[in-house]
Amino acid sequence: MPTNAETVALALDRITAGYVFPERAAEIDRAIRKRLAAGEYDALDGPALCGAVTAHLLEVCPDQHLALRWDDEPQPVLPEDPDKGQAAFLARMRTFNQGVRGFQHLDGNVGYLDVRRIADAAEGARVIGAAMELVAGTSALVLDLRECLGGSPEGCNTWCSYFFPDDQTHLKDIYDRESDTTRQYWTLAHLPAPRYLDRPVYVLTSARTFSGGEDFAYTLQAHRRALVVGETTRGGAHPTGSYQLDAHISVRVPSARGVVIATGTNWEGVGVAPDIAVPAEQALEVAHRDALARTAQPAAPEQ
Template sequence: MPHTEEIIEQALHHIGTGYVFPEKAERIGIAIRRRRADGAYDGLDGPALCAAVTADLQEVCPDKHMRLLWSAEPLSLEPEDQDAGRAAFLALLRSENQGVRRVETLDDGVAVVRITYIPGTDEGAPAMGAAMQLAAGSTALVLDLRSCRGGMPEGAAMWCSYFFPDDQTHLNDIHDGPTGTTRQYWTAGHLPAPRYLDRPVYILTSALTFSGGEDVAYTLQAHGRATLVGETTRGGAHPTVRHTLTEHIQVTVPIARTVNTVTGGNWEGVGVTPDLPAPADQALETALKALATRTASAASASSAS
């Protein structure tokens, strides 16, 4: 394995040239080099080095997407293989049914869709559409994102699109730091299953919900289209790239930032706060109780009129 100093300098180079907030990159470099000079990383093996540098990176700059990652399996150092991480993630999505792990209709007609990843739209749209087709006749919908660990922004926009009537809702923007460009995300005009309108939507969250899962939760909450139930999420809002430093170490660099069109901000470092706080293992029960109360109130109001 290359010398620790070489690994750290390579990581800081990628952070310095790619981080979405260049003014913070300089401060990060100063702090990490100071820690190295103080001997904080002396004698650490690969996994321990990654853990220590990551902790220091996030202490200086609390961006949970900025990390050194250790891979037990050897990584390719060939330039043409630098997209291997994306290929591996696509393979993971295929093995996880594009993140749609379970669709269930409860006895009271409420549909529950469990999502573990947010896929891209090219391969993920059919699975998302199949889930929403199964949920189309339900009285209310629960999206279970408690185990959702990330995904792709275009897939998050497609999931959100099911809960709006057309393609006229501007969801959020992603500003790319290195290029200075901005990509807008709007609701989709055409979907492979019926839209889910005029019925309650609840989203379950946990302290493990991250990145793409947080995108769906935050966006639907901000636009008033869903009620969030559970725990505050992990707080990772910045799209990243991975750079391979050695056969076992990569650095992940956040190169962009998400800006919601309603709030003007995002969930980076703070997480998404639920409307109805509850322990993660009680979130579904809490959501169903809230839904029952909501249904009873609506029935009472209807009979009174």
């Protein structure tokens, strides 16, 4: 087993090589190595080490994706993880039903989808399509992202495409430091279920909503395709890779930065602010009530 100092040094090497803002990576490296030299981490056990280093990383650079993570179950340590944790992510999504937790048909013909993760576009497309088939005939839709803690930018693009009429909407761009390239994300031309157009859409958020969940909420809100109801989200916008440092500790390194075209920015550090601010536990009731008011049919005229 490597020493704490060796593990932290490996983490700093990863951050320096891959963090999306190189100048901030240099600041992080200086600050944490100063603590290393002072022996601050020497006596900590694994979970405490991860907690302390993560707190110190955030003091220098308040990027909510930047962290050391402890796993009780030993993980394989490879010389190089070529897919930056993608295989592990796909495996988790399979156990999470590609992120779709549940469907309800609420009173007043209002659809409800509970989405806990944003799946990979390829593996998750059929489940996302099946969910959208279930709500295809509803008069309004509530997307519950209050417990959505992240996922795939490509999967978010798939979800968002259902709420636009064609493939002509430029949703966002993502710059990747490693390849020094920018990828454009446009709505998709072909989807496995009907698009959800010309009807009210509500997105429920909480202070726990994070990363891919925030991407989904912010993108629909910025393009005026949904009302966000609930609480301001956590504020983590940078796509991230995960690297195993030893059998129990990995480091998460944000390596890319997204810009939503409708605003020219993203939600990093500030979160997604709701259009209708209410405590998270009241968000569904408030959204449902608003949906009923917006979709109420006028009374039939008297004969």
